[in-house]
Amino acid sequence: MRVPRAVSRTAESQPAAVEAPPRYRRIAAQLKEEILAGLYPVGSLLPTEAALGRRFAASRHTVREALRLLREEGLVASRRGAGTRVVSPGEEEGAVQQVMSINDLLAFARESRLEIEAVGVVALDADAARRVELPEGSRWLGVSGVRRGREGAALCRADYWIHLDYAAVARLLPRHAGPIFPLIEDLYGERIAEVEQAIRAVPLAAADAASLGAAAGGAALEVRRTYRTAAGKVVQVTINTHPGERFAHRTTLRRLRPA
Amino acid sequence: MRVPRAVSRTAESQPAAVEAPPRYRRIAAQLKEEILAGLYPVGSLLPTEAALGRRFAASRHTVREALRLLREEGLVASRRGAGTRVVSPGEEEGAVQQVMSINDLLAFARESRLEIEAVGVVALDADAARRVELPEGSRWLGVSGVRRGREGAALCRADYWIHLDYAAVARLLPRHAGPIFPLIEDLYGERIAEVEQAIRAVPLAAADAASLGAAAGGAALEVRRTYRTAAGKVVQVTINTHPGERFAHRTTLRRLRPA
C-alpha cells in the first residue's frame, strides 16, 4: 500500500544529537559490516578474541562484549575451543521480534526508528479495505514509512491507519520516531486494551522492495495489528512488511500450571 | 525436507551429563524466583549491584552477568545512577500467553487431521540443523505429512523432529491424526512447559507445493515450534508450512492491568 503523498505537511523531523557509541558497539558494528560484506562467509571463523583484541587495540573484555552483541543478533555462534563462526547471513535475522504482549510491542518500536515518508488522510478503496479489514470508503489518517534499526538498516515497511478522532497526533510525529499508539494514549487519554495480530506471507511488492533494499517478488512477512480500546473501537491499524526469509517473528509460549 | 522412509527404528537414549550451572546463572535464577514470588513487585528496585555482590559473595562482574540475564529476559531494566527496577514479571506475561497459545495449538491440531507420509530416524545435515536450530549430526525421529481440514483440503505441510527418547511414539501415529506432543506427554509423563515459536515467510518449495496443490515459488508462511520441558530439554520441533496468502496466523494480545 502506498499512502498518497499528503497535500499538506507538518515540519520535517530533526535527528537527535548522536554521541559516539561505546567501543564494544563500534567493534561489533565493524565486524557486522564485514560479515555482511562477505568478508566472513557463513560457516567461516571470525578472528579469535586475541586477534581481534590486537586488531582493535581493545581488551578481551571489550572484544567479548562486541561478540556478545553479534551473537545476540544471530550473526555468529561461539564455541569454547573452536572459535566464533558466522552462522547466518543478513542483518534482519537479528531483528528478532519477541512479541509476547502489548508492552513488548512498545519495546520493539523503541529499539527501532520510524522514518516517516508520508502522512495524510486517506479513504479506503476496496483493496485497501480488505487488506486492513476496515470498512470500504472509511477515512483514516494514513502514515507510511520505513522502520530502521540501530545502524540505520531498513527493518521493515511500516504503514499506519489512524482513526480520524486522533488525527492531531500527526503534529507530534515529526519529532517522534517511536511507537505511535502511546502518543494517542497520552494525547487523548484513550487506552489500548487489545491488539489483534495477523501474520501472513505475501509477495514483496516492487515499491516496498525498493525502499527496503530487497528483491521484489520474494516472500515477505506481513504483520498486521489492529489496536482497539476496551470498548472495541479501532484506534489504529498497523502493517509491518518484513522482506524475505531473514526476519522471523518469535514468540515464547509458556504453561504455568499443570495441564 | 523429505524424511527418508524408515527401514527400522528403535529408541536410543543418550543421557546428558548434568553439571552445576555457572554462578551468574544461579544468581539470576534466584533473583528471578524472588521477583516472581513478589518479593520485588513491578516498579520496585532490586538491591544494588554492590549489595548483591555482598549477599552472594560474588564479584561485581558476576552480579552484572546475572543482571544481564534478567534484562534479556525482560524482567528488569537498569539505569545508570538509578538502579535496577523490576519492569515486568515474566510469570504474568506467561499468563497472557496461556490464554491463547498452547491451548490454541491443541485446538488447531484437533480441527485438522495429520496425514503421515513418512516416519523414520534422521540425522540432521547442516541445512536441516540450521532450519530447526538443533545440533548438526544429531538424530531425531522424523515424521512428515500433510495436515488436512474437514473437507480434506490440504492446509499445510507438517514436519516433526521428535527427540529419540520418545521415539516409541511412532507406534501410536498410524492410529492418531491429532497433535503429537500430548501423546508424548501421556506416554512418557513428560510435560511441555514452553513452546518457542518462530514465523517467517519463505518461498514455497516445489515438492511442498505439489502435495499442497499450490503454485511453487510463491510466498509461504513457515511456522516453527520448539517444544521444551521445564528443564529446557527439546522434546519436539514442528514446522508447518502454509502456502500462499490464504493463511493468516492470528493472535490476540490483551492488557491485563492498567499500563
Add this chain to the structure above:
DNA sequence: ATCCGGCAAATGTACGGACATTTTTTCCTG
C-alpha cells in the same frame, strides 16, 4: 590407513581494578 593420547589453542567463568556517566540525595543560601 586408522586410532588414540597429549598438548596447544580458543572460548567461558570469575576475580579484581579504575574511570565515566547519570541519577539521587544532601547541603547551603536567599
Add this chain to the structure above:
DNA sequence: CAGGAAAAAATGTCCGTACATTTGCCGGAT
C-alpha cells in the same frame, strides 16, 4: 520554603589477571 550546587550513589565502560572447559591438531603406535 524553594532552588541550585555539590557530593554521594549507582550503573556503564574498559582495563587486567587467572583458571576451567572444550575443541582441534599433531605425532606416534598399531
